[in-house]
Amino acid sequence: MEGDWRPRFGSSGIRGFVTEELAPNDAWFLGTSIATVFKKSPILLCSDNRTSSPLLVHALASGLVAGGALVILGGIVITPAVSLYVRHHQISTAVLVTGSHNSPQINGVEVLADDGAPVNRAIEQRIEELASNPPTPLPWDQQGTMTSVNDVGPFWVAQVNNLVNTSLIRRQNFRIAVDTCNGSAIPWLLNAIEGFGCQILGINTKQDPRFPGRSPNLTVELLGEVSRTVQENGCNLGVAVDGDGDRVFLIDEKGRILQGDVSGTIFARLELERHGGGTIVTPINTSNVVEDMAREFNGTIVYSRIGPPAIVAKIKANNAIFGFEESGKAIYPHLNYLSDCGLATAHMLEYLAENNVRLSSLVDALPKYHQIKQSIDCPDALKEVVVKHLIRVFKTDFPNAAFETMDGLKVVFDDGWLLLRPSGTEPKFKVFSESQYKPRAQALFQIGLNYLNETLRQHSKVKTKSGD
Amino acid sequence: MVPTTSPLFGSSGIRGLVNELVTGPLAIRIGLAVAQLFREEQSKPHIMVGHDHRTTGPMLTSALISGLLTGGSQVTMAGMAPTPAIAYAGGKQRTDAAIIVTASHNPPEYNGFKFHNPDGAGFSANQQAKIESLIGSSKPVTWEEFGSTSSFEPIPIHIEAIERACTVNQQHRVILDAALGAGGLVTPLVLSKLDAKVTTIGVPPSGTEYAQNIPHSKIQSAAAAEWQHFVNLDNLSALVRTKKAEVGFAHDGDADRILAVDDKGRILAGDTLLALVADYYLATRGGKVIATTVSSSSVVDHIAKKHGAGVARCRVGDVFVSNLVKEHNAVLGAEPSGPFIFPEVHYCPDGPLAACKVLELLDWAKRPLSTLVDDLPKMHLLRASVKCPNDAKPAVMKHVASILDGWPEVEAVSQLDGVRASFSDSSWVLIRPSGTESVIRITVEAQSASRAKTLLKKAKHATQKGIS
Numbered sequence: 001m002e003g004d005w006r007p008r009f010g011s012s013g014i015r016g017f018v019t020e021e022l023a024p025n026d027a028w029f030l031g032t033s034i035a036t037v038f039k040k041s042p043i044l045l046c047s048d049n050r051t052s053s054p055l056l057v058h059a060l061a062s063g064l065v066a067g068g069a070l071v072i073l074g075g076i077v078i079t080p081a082v083s084l085y086v087r088h089h090q091i092s093t094a095v096l097v098t099g100s101h102n103s104p105q106i107n108g109v110e111v112l113a114d115d116g117a118p119v120n121r122a123i124e125q126r127i128e129e130l131a132s133n134p135p136t137p138l139p140w141d142q143q144g145t146m147t148s149v150n151d152v153g154p155f156w157v158a159q160v161n162n163l164v165n166t167s168l169i170r171r172q173n174f175r176i177a178v179d180t181c182n183g184s185a186i187p188w189l190l191n192a193i194e195g196f197g198c199q200i201l202g203i204n205t206k207q208d209p210r211f212p213g214r215s216p217n218l219t220v221e222l223l224g225e226v227s228r229t230v231q232e233n234g235c236n237l238g239v240a241v242d243g244d245g246d247r248v249f250l251i252d253e254k255g256r257i258l259q260g261d262v263s264g265t266i267f268a269r270l271e272l273e274r275h276g277g278g279t280i281v282t283p284i285n286t287s288n289v290v291e292d293m294a295r296e297f298n299g300t301i302v303y304s305r306i307g308p309p310a311i312v313a314k315i316k317a318n319n320a321i322f323g324f325e326e327s328g329k330a331i332y333p334h335l336n337y338l339s340d341c342g343l344a345t346a347h348m349l350e351y352l353a354e355n356n357v358r359l360s361s362l363v364d365a366l367p368k369y370h371q372i373k374q375s376i377d378c379p380d381a382l383k384e385v386v387v388k389h390l391i392r393v394f395k396t397d398f399p400n401a402a403f404e405t406m407d408g409l410k411v412v413f414d415d416g417w418l419l420l421r422p423s424g425t426e427p428k429f430k431v432f433s434e435s436q437y438k439p440r441a442q443a444l445f446q447i448g449l450n451y452l453n454e455t456l457r458q459h460s461k462v463k464t465k466s467g468d
Numbered sequence: 469m470v471p472t473t474s475p476l477f478g479s480s481g482i483r484g485l486v487n488e489l490v491t492g493p494l495a496i497r498i499g500l501a502v503a504q505l506f507r508e509e510q511s512k513p514h515i516m517v518g519h520d521h522r523t524t525g526p527m528l529t530s531a532l533i534s535g536l537l538t539g540g541s542q543v544t545m546a547g548m549a550p551t552p553a554i555a556y557a558g559g560k561q562r563t564d565a566a567i568i569v570t571a572s573h574n575p576p577e578y579n580g581f582k583f584h585n586p587d588g589a590g591f592s593a594n595q596q597a598k599i600e601s602l603i604g605s606s607k608p609v610t611w612e613e614f615g616s617t618s619s620f621e622p623i624p625i626h627i628e629a630i631e632r633a634c635t636v637n638q639q640h641r642v643i644l645d646a647a648l649g650a651g652g653l654v655t656p657l658v659l660s661k662l663d664a665k666v667t668t669i670g671v672p673p674s675g676t677e678y679a680q681n682i683p684h685s686k687i688q689s690a691a692a693a694e695w696q697h698f699v700n701l702d703n704l705s706a707l708v709r710t711k712k713a714e715v716g717f718a719h720d721g722d723a724d725r726i727l728a729v730d731d732k733g734r735i736l737a738g739d740t741l742l743a744l745v746a747d748y749y750l751a752t753r754g755g756k757v758i759a760t761t762v763s764s765s766s767v768v769d770h771i772a773k774k775h776g777a778g779v780a781r782c783r784v785g786d787v788f789v790s791n792l793v794k795e796h797n798a799v800l801g802a803e804p805s806g807p808f809i810f811p812e813v814h815y816c817p818d819g820p821l822a823a824c825k826v827l828e829l830l831d832w833a834k835r836p837l838s839t840l841v842d843d844l845p846k847m848h849l850l851r852a853s854v855k856c857p858n859d860a861k862p863a864v865m866k867h868v869a870s871i872l873d874g875w876p877e878v879e880a881v882s883q884l885d886g887v888r889a890s891f892s893d894s895s896w897v898l899i900r901p902s903g904t905e906s907v908i909r910i911t912v913e914a915q916s917a918s919r920a921k922t923l924l925k926k927a928k929h930a931t932q933k934g935i936s
Contacts, residue, residue, distance in 0.1 A: 019608040024496045024534040032492075051614040055537035058617075062492045062530035105611040137527075140486040140577045141676075146526045210612065 011307030013110030018052035024059035031063020033130035046074035047097035066137035078245035080340035081156030083116030117337035160342035170197030185245030216243025231255035247328030248341035264324030272297035278321035383422035479785035483580030499535020501602035516558035518546030519569035521673035540609035550723035552818035557622030573720035588814030590787035651723025725806030738804035739765035750775035755799030783885035867934035
């Protein structure tokens with residue numbers, strides 16, 4: 001049983017249902033494996049506020065110490081604070097227990113390198129290999145130790161407040177609605193925004209691991225209350241985060257909840273203006289709205305595969321000034337390689353104060369795009385062959401389109417694009433279309449759906465035949 | 469050493485070599501089992517957890533906590549403290565049980581778990597058997613029921629309790645050897661509060677120093693040596709003489725035990741201290757019964773007789789002594805190996821409390837400790853062991869019992885723990901299989917050396933005959 005180590009690193013660390021997929025025993029062996037990889041170095045261990053976080057933290061801490069690590073317990077903190085702390089304090093590794101935006105019965109473990117970025121695939125594989133063939137813990141007189149620090153959250157708050165012209169922001173007396181989702185952004189994000197002298201109208205501001213206020217996920221549909229609060233109280237801005245406070249969505253002063261790629265595009269514009277141009281990294285499923293904005297502000301868009309490790313790799317490779325994902329992730333690489341709602345909010349507030357503009361004007365300056373998304377069932381075993389087949393037929397049937405195949409198949413036309421991509425976490429295939437013209441978006445979506453269904457039909461048949 | 473089919477529990481909890489018997493994953497399973505045991509009584513168990521100074525304490529404690537939380541228990545973390553302080557705090561904080569990660573007096577490469585009920589008594593054989601059966605089969609709770617942790621500092625309330633329980637009017641000069649163990653966190657403080665002038669060695673606790681020094685015998689510290697053999701107590705003994713102290717004390721690693729040195733620097737046998745404290749308690753508190761084990765000297769019987777009281781005996785192990793104290797409403801429970809139970813405070817063997825009680829005794833006696841020792845009846849105690857395979861032990865013991873029963877002058881035969889025969893001249897023989905080694909241990913005691921020798925020869929002969 002102890003050798004049967006099940007969890008695997010996905011696109012964002014290890015995730016699973018506790019205890020069915022991720023049990024204390026798994027965490028213990030994960031801990032000894034991480035310590036074995038990083039030798040006898042200091043490792044910061046923090047978590048979000050889920051019910052399963054303490055049991056995973058204790059099992060990890062025990063395993064890490066058994067493997068010889070010097071464990072620094074950092075408590076419950078907002079996720080971006082962990083990477084910021086590691087990067088500024090020359091700590092070699094951080095282990096972060098967080099279920100992020102997932103439902104409350106799920107939790108996960110992320111491993112960060114000394115620059116605060118997720119560790120690379122090679123290290124993940126090394127950790128997995130070790131955990132599957134449990135490493136022998138160190139002898140009783142060579143094991144590690146535990147200490148604790150209580151300034152991980154406060155350090156982040158101070159950094160966020162010191163980043164921008166706080167006195168300028170304070171003079172505005174902004175009124176801001178903040179939805180902290182009963183998660184581990186509490187109290188840190190609220191403290192940071194208070195530091196800007198803002199009046200806060202708080203929603204879901206009491207930590208509760210059952211997430212009674214709303215799902216820890218971040219979607220437009222979940223943010224009705226913060227939108228209403230903005231409208232009813234004449235707020236300048238609404239801010240909403242996911243369960244562990246790395247993802248951020250904005251609500252403009254009219255109460256409009258911005259899609260993640262719209263707010264990401266606005267954050268990117270602010271960075272391009274501050275830097276006088278530069279490179280922005282975003283995954284291939286991001287709206288073309290970012291291209292339109294980038295043309296105006298001297299930006300270059302570099303596309304990546306979906307998921308933070310891929311985005312961060314492209315950021316580093318291209319010396320990018322900013323990266324974002326439509327899920328609400330906003331990465332300011334000069335400060336933090338993890339998405340940071342605090343840095344995003346600070347830059348936003350500073351921009352509004354400096355330029356005396358409203359968020360709605362930034363939103364309205366962007367062209368409107370229409371998007372259609374849908375998931376189709378697809379067995380994991382078929383994904384690879386389906387992608388290959390789709391690439392072949394699309395290249396034959398649409399010779400004038402441009403193709404991007406780093407993550408599924410993206411077909412780019414003059415007036416829109418279509419993305420067919422296997423899910424990294426579920427037995428599903430995603431169809432995604434976008435155009436400035438609604439009928440064209442619908443037409444592209446229908447093309448994608450038809451090709452996918454036909455390909456699936458053919459390959460299921462082949463499979464059934466060979467199965468007979 | 470211990471066959472795999474044998475129960476995990478020894479006479480005082482679970483103990484073994486770290487990374488062999490005692491591992492992080494075992495600690496997780498123990499936590500789950502204890503949580504399930506108490507979950508059967510109430511939905512939300514609450515367990516206090518602490519550890520002694522050993523290097524592997526934090527590793528095992530964290531794993532244990534993880535298991536408890538996964539089993540739905542609330543956990544109060546007591547940190548590093550002596551066993552009696554953690555057990556006492558567990559009761560006062562109204563927890564269902566206290567678990568102490570300690571290997572007591574064993575060498576530093578060992579560690580283990582002691583389990584105490586809210587009244588301080590160790591877990592009963594029934595509770596131990598239940599845990600044993602639940603280890604490996606206990607189930608985690610669902611995500612909404614996982615436990616959470618809080619912290620509590622056990623030492624202040626333990627010190628207060630000892631202060632309340634003791635009245636010392638004179639200033640005494642005391643040397644304490646806390647053996648780098650957890651007792652160093654309590655005994656020096658509480659002795660000073662009782663106005664004693666304390667000189668310490670082996671303070672403060674240090675798992676690493678303990679670990680580094682023990683194998684090389686660089687430090688002359690009590691529990692640094694094998695507790696039973698008093699090898700390393702020379703330093704304490706010398707310091708008592710040079711500092712002209714009235715008494716010297718030594719603790720084992722988790723300070724549930726105490727050993728005393730008299731003003732002449734003589735290391736007192738456990739039976740001697742037991743007799744002196746029994747004398748003091750019966751003289752000042754009345755009471756009808758002293759509780760002890762089958763292995764203790766008949767000196768205590770002489771003392772009890774003097775006060776018109778009796779001695780109740782049970783199997784070796786503090787759990788059994790605690791139960792015996794309750795059963796007979798005894799004023800005191802003690803074993804020759806150093807645990808003293810003072811039921812007016814709690815039923816946990818308490819080394820720091822025992823040290824303070826000895827100061828009370830000195831106040832009361834108004835004489836040097838050495839003279840009290842010299843006034844005790846002289847008994848001659850001899851020990852031997854005979855090699856015997858573990859599986860042959862039951863048959864051998866059966867045989868031994870029948871032989872002893874037929875001996876002339878036998879007044880009574882008890883089979884509480886091995887076979888103990890007592891004679892009309894107050895001499896006795898105890899033949900008992902070791903719980904940890906492949907030997908049968910023989911103890912004899914008589915008023916004359918020649919009588920003791922004769923009895924030992926006879927007992928050895930009977931045992932050997934049983935084996936062949």
